[in-house]
Amino acid sequence: MTIKRTAFFISDGTGITSEALGVSLLNRFEDIAFDKETLPYVDSVEKAHEVVEKINIAARIDDSRPLVFDTVVDDAIRKVIATSDSFMIDVFAAFLGPLQRELNEQPSTKVGRTRITESTHYDKRIEAINYALENDDGARTKYYDQADVILIGVSRSGKTPACLYLAMQYGIKAANYPLTEEDIEDQKLPASIKGFREKLFGLTIEPDRLALIRNERKPNSRYASMKQCNHEVEEVELMYRRERIAYTNTTHYSVEEIATRVMVKSGLQRRC
């Protein structure tokens, strides 16, 4: 029998940190099915009372107390949440005390200011997002000199999402160029990218997964056939190795993992 528990990720901001931490902890308990809910912007005592009600309802339905992962800055709000019928993981409380002693400074208690939104930081990301959009899918190659990295790979190997994530998370200007059948047959780097060899990073993907993705796009086409996918992937991987282009396989990874692998393997430093 699978046990079911409810988990809440509560924050006075977006809740993204609280959720990411909570999920990674809960994933370690594989025999339990968790109903997960993120509650962002709990930034007043009133909202905290509503949250308590929500938690207590879940406790009654489940007949066991929900888990609460909380990254709320304000003490008064946290104290209200603590009155709920829950098992509470108070993330900041756990670490702020030790950090305060180590740093010999009182932590500030400004609510919701946990992420400093510096204008230059924001601008860097927007600039990088615009760059990714404008230099997507080989649409424009004349600004490759401005790229931090140029992702290459066969059609549908995951280049566009990886470029967007590189922009959004790291402020990296990532262009991408699709390796066409002609490029592959030629067995050499296409003219528009060969001058940027040091910026190239290859993506590859398992042929059966590629066929599945392509079939959604163009069902029963030659383009989506196993034969064609096998051929393209094989040739492209040969090209990467022959041209000594670093590459990674995207099949089993999330967008953030692919982007982070590109960062690490190509030695890029974040720009924001």
Added chain:
Amino acid sequence: MTIKRTAFFISDGTGITSEALGVSLLNRFEDIAFDKETLPYVDSVEKAHEVVEKINIAARIDDSRPLVFDTVVDDAIRKVIATSDSFMIDVFAAFLGPLQRELNEQPSTKVGRTRITESTHYDKRIEAINYALENDDGARTKYYDQADVILIGVSRSGKTPACLYLAMQYGIKAANYPLTEEDIEDQKLPASIKGFREKLFGLTIEPDRLALIRNERKPNSRYASMKQCNHEVEEVELMYRRERIAYTNTTHYSVEEIATRVMVKSGLQRRC
């Protein structure tokens, strides 16, 4: 005198969680300047030894021990990191014990499996990213029936990055439609969006920030003038209120905060 400390965010995965948590904790200590470095994919004892060396060099340079935020799953790797000359915040160790007692289950120790990359989860996001790209900037309006939300706003108010983030983080299909000068002069909802009133969400921005952004795009143009920006923003906010369209101001927020506000204010549920 500003004190300088070095902080490392160490993970066997992307390090994104460890970094987000560490940064939000460090932001609470406003008098200290932190040199931050994220070290992802520390997934072997050998890499852990390299990390120790890195930490110890920073300790000698700073003449004070670095802070280490670590979300490594494997005990052996963590033990190596713990031999460094650092103040270590061991995130998993702090919470796994209490969780284990509460859930009455031994946590799994599979390295790097903290994020389960389910294929459906990935597909949802990719589908949403493709939707955002294909329905960006009013390029195509005939698929608005498939949208979870349609962001509207004047040119350069931050619609595109918000749509992409909604897709990437929440699997939400977000289209966007730019309100042109003609739309604004007409003082009514444009024909292509008025049938989707319940999906509309407005973005607005402070006029001086808008003028700054537009000036980068088209310096000294009428489009970028304070007068024009003032006018457009004023009229668009009037329209939102008159048409009872929920809206948010993007000026002081990061992309993730804008996206999360859209989620909360429009009552959207994540799709992945």
